Amino acid sequence: MVLPPGSIVGILGGGQLGRMMALAAARLGYKCHILDPHESPCAAEVSAHFTRAAYDDVDALRRFAEQCDVVTYEFENIPVEPLAVLGDKLAPSTRSLEVAQDRAAEKRFLESCGARVAPWREVDGAPDIEAALEALGSPILLKSRRYGYDGKGQAWAHRADEAAAAWDAIGRQPAVAEARMSFDAEFSLILARGSNGETSAFPPTRNLHDGGILRTSTVPAGPEIDAMTGLAIAAAKAIEEALGHVGVLTVEFFACADGPIINEIAPRVHNSGHWTIEGAQTSQFEQHLRAILGLPLGAATLVSSGATMQNLIGADVDRWAEFVAEPRAHLHVYGKGEARSGRKMGHVTRLNLPK
Numbered sequence: 352m353v354l355p356p357g358s359i360v361g362i363l364g365g366g367q368l369g370r371m372m373a374l375a376a377a378r379l380g381y382k383c384h385i386l387d388p389h390e391s392p393c394a395a396e397v398s399a400h401f402t403r404a405a406y407d408d409v410d411a412l413r414r415f416a417e418q419c420d421v422v423t424y425e426f427e428n429i430p431v432e433p434l435a436v437l438g439d440k441l442a443p444s445t446r447s448l449e450v451a452q453d454r455a456a457e458k459r460f461l462e463s464c465g466a467r468v469a470p471w472r473e474v475d476g477a478p479d480i481e482a483a484l485e486a487l488g489s490p491i492l493l494k495s496r497r498y499g500y501d502g503k504g505q506a507w508a509h510r511a512d513e514a515a516a517a518w519d520a521i522g523r524q525p526a527v528a529e530a531r532m533s534f535d536a537e538f539s540l541i542l543a544r545g546s547n548g549e550t551s552a553f554p555p556t557r558n559l560h561d562g563g564i565l566r567t568s569t570v571p572a573g574p575e576i577d578a579m580t581g582l583a584i585a586a587a588k589a590i591e592e593a594l595g596h597v598g599v600l601t602v603e604f605f606a607c608a609d610g611p612i613i614n615e616i617a618p619r620v621h622n623s624g625h626w627t628i629e630g631a632q633t634s635q636f637e638q639h640l641r642a643i644l645g646l647p648l649g650a651a652t653l654v655s656s657g658a659t660m661q662n663l664i665g666a667d668v669d670r671w672a673e674f675v676a677e678p679r680a681h682l683h684v685y686g687k688g689e690a691r692s693g694r695k696m697g698h699v700t701r702l703n704l705p706k
């Protein structure tokens with residue numbers, strides 16, 4: 352079904368991803384309706400409608416669904432069961448959400464798709480950490496199964512006598528343990544899939560993290576990563592097919608000497624794709640909207656010889672005057688209020704000179 356301009360797009364979550372999606376929707380003549388439990392989420396500021404409600408408030412979700420023509424989400428830590436009231440208005444479906452919000456389910460699913468992931472074990476207590484060290488070698492990285500993002504809920508363990516402390520460090524919650532991967536670089540692939548099965552991938556993006564938080568994303572990603580593009584696209588397509596995913600899916604990879612290994616997937620637009628706003632023919636936000644609205648996908652090619660996106664984290668955003676004075680810098684400030692340490696407050700994209 353094609354939803355024409357004037358239709359209402361519901362977005363679960365009112366953070367910066369929702370905000371940039373709402374801006375892209377407005378340009379095409381669509382209106383957005385944000386549902387978020389916070390008082391003034393930054394996406395609501397640029398959207399036509401806002402419902403303040405908890406994600407598990409079934410009555411609020413039912414009313415929200417009645418007021419929207421399609422509903423999507425901008426983050427994956429949403430309880431799945433209450434979303435049943437959204438019916439088939441939800442895209443991507445709850446299947447994509449279920450898989451992406453539990454690291455153990457995600458790894459099992461990825462393996463069933465034939466994708467490579469880091470060797471891993473399930474962890475439900477300190478003894479499992481000792482067993483994982485035995486099985487996977489030292490060190491291992493513990494990651495909570497749920498609600499982890501930007502390196503939160505993660506701890507390294509090197510020796511069996513660190514097991515109890517590592518279990519405490521991740522908050523004594525169900526987790527996975529991963530072998531430490533040695534990789535040359537990290538990259539992500541953002542792939543859109545329409546309800547007719549049409550797919551379109553943006554060029555792979557090289558990502559630099561610090562303290563578990565993305566700092567910069569660069570395209571082209573460099574020859575070692577570009578050489579893995581075919582394998583990465585094939586893996587991402589297989590994942591989307593298996594999920595019946597409609598919308599944008601992001602796959603994060605480690606570029607290892609023997610090929611790409613998947614770190615994790617996100618069933619949504621992604622921080623590493625912000626450069627597409629100015630750097631690609633179609634932005635990841637517009638592409639996601641096109642997919643869920645039943646429109647043809649746009650071209651996902653570069654408009655210049657490359658681009659770099661730099662995140663403004665915490666107090667970085669105080670340097671806005673410096674960035675806005677740089678003639679070729681595209682400054683985005685999310686309007687999120689307090690610049691707490693580690694909080695993503697904005698980003699800057701710089702395009703390389705045209706070819």
Ligand code: AMP
Nearest residue numbers: 469492501502529530531532560563615
């Ligand atoms: P994640 O929250 O899973 O994206 O992990 C955050 C960051 O930690 C990644 O971007 C990597 O830089 C690093 N990391 C995650 N898993 C591993 C691993 N198995 N081996 C080495 N580094 C890792």
